Amino acid sequence: MTETTARVVLVTGATSGIGLICARHLATREWRVFGAGRRARDGEMVDGVEMVTMDVDDAASVERGVADIIRRAGRLDAIVNNAGFSMRGAVEDTPIEAAKALFETNFFGALRVCQAAMPAMRANGGGHIVNMGSLAGIAGVPFTGLYSASKFALAGLTESMRYETRPFGVRVALVEPGDFKSEIDAKRRTAAPAGSVYQVAFERFLARRSRYAAVAPTPEPVAALVEQILNDPDPKARYVVAMPKQRLLFALKRITPQKLFEALLARLLDV
Ligand SMILES: NC(=O)c1ccc[n+]([C@@H]2O[C@H](COP(=O)([O-])OP(=O)(O)OC[C@H]3O[C@@H](n4cnc5c(N)ncnc54)[C@H](OP(=O)(O)O)[C@@H]3O)[C@@H](O)[C@H]2O)c1
Numbered sequence: 001m002t003e004t005t006a007r008v009v010l011v012t013g014a015t016s017g018i019g020l021i022c023a024r025h026l027a028t029r030e031w032r033v034f035g036a037g038r039r040a041r042d043g044e045m046v047d048g049v050e051m052v053t054m055d056v057d058d059a060a061s062v063e064r065g066v067a068d069i070i071r072r073a074g075r076l077d078a079i080v081n082n083a084g085f086s087m088r089g090a091v092e093d094t095p096i097e098a099a100k101a102l103f104e105t106n107f108f109g110a111l112r113v114c115q116a117a118m119p120a121m122r123a124n125g126g127g128h129i130v131n132m133g134s135l136a137g138i139a140g141v142p143f144t145g146l147y148s149a150s151k152f153a154l155a156g157l158t159e160s161m162r163y164e165t166r167p168f169g170v171r172v173a174l175v176e177p178g179d180f181k182s183e184i185d186a187k188r189r190t191a192a193p194a195g196s197v198y199q200v201a202f203e204r205f206l207a208r209r210s211r212y213a214a215v216a217p218t219p220e221p222v223a224a225l226v227e228q229i230l231n232d233p234d235p236k237a238r239y240v241v242a243m244p245k246q247r248l249l250f251a252l253k254r255i256t257p258q259k260l261f262e263a264l265l266a267r268l269l270d271v
Contacts, residue, residue: 007077010066017219018132020035034051035049080226110154110157118165122168126169132177140152158172175222
């Protein structure tokens with residue numbers, strides 16, 4: 001396929017999990033979809049998605065990937081900044097280098113893609129940016145501090161960009177998923193040095209947390225929400241998509257005094 005009149009979207013992190021399901025879903029809905037990832041093979045067509053090799057940690061890789069999409073499709077209407085990974089462990093135990101690596105992907109990766117894609121979207125007269133946040137970006141979650149911080153950072157970026165890009169017709173929104181089945185658990189990095197003073201509490205947390213992951217649904221609701229946002233000429237800033245209990249819990253964060261919310265979350269997570 002070359003130049004197209006269909007709207008063109010780039011989904012990062014489209015080789016597994018939420019991004020894969022989003023990319024496939026959009027490809028069935030009149031979008032021309034480019035799906036990116038380090039494992040993606042350039043030019044390969046998978047389930048209607050054109051794959052692009054891209055490491056969001058690497059500025060040259062992002063610039064080359066975005067330029068290649070624009071060369072192939074002649075336009076770029078939307079990006080879904082979904083590439084990311086998770087990390088657990090006590091904040092005190094997390095090496096700075098590990099924390100930087102997490103931000104490199106979850107925050108700076110999204111920033112790089114935004115900066116590379118904005119000129120094309122401005123030239124088009126508009127577009128959509130959807131950033132993949134997390135419930136952990138609404139409330140700081142114990143033993144998930146650096147991941148929470150990276151998603152809070154992405155939320156701040158999203159809210160700030162909305163003012164700046166609105167005059168150019170570019171709408172920015174944040175999707176905040178609860179637990180969904182993906183490769184995130186298998187790929188998660190952990191900072192838990194032997195002999196840590198946090199070991200007992202961390203293990204209790206992990207045991208409790210694994211109960212939620214075990215019942216996590218597959219990510220189709222996230223894909224449907226992303227499609228809804230991309231079709232909305234004026235989307236909201238933030239959208240939660242989660243199992244009912246998780247949705248209720250994080251809705252309480254907005255209306256409950258912080259100390260009460262902390263007591264509730266501590267009880268639920270056994271910390
Ligand atoms: N699943 C959940 O419960 C959940 C909940 C809240 C938020 N999220 C967020 O949803 C997003 C997707 O996660 P997921 O659950 O679908 O996990 P996943 O199955 O592990 O998918 C992660 C995707 O990100 C890509 N990726 C990771 N590092 C990358 C890099 N440096 N450059 C380019 N691509 C990279 C991976 O592709 P390659 O390995 O091919 O590079 C993969 O396609 C993440 O931002 C995550 O924080 C997930």
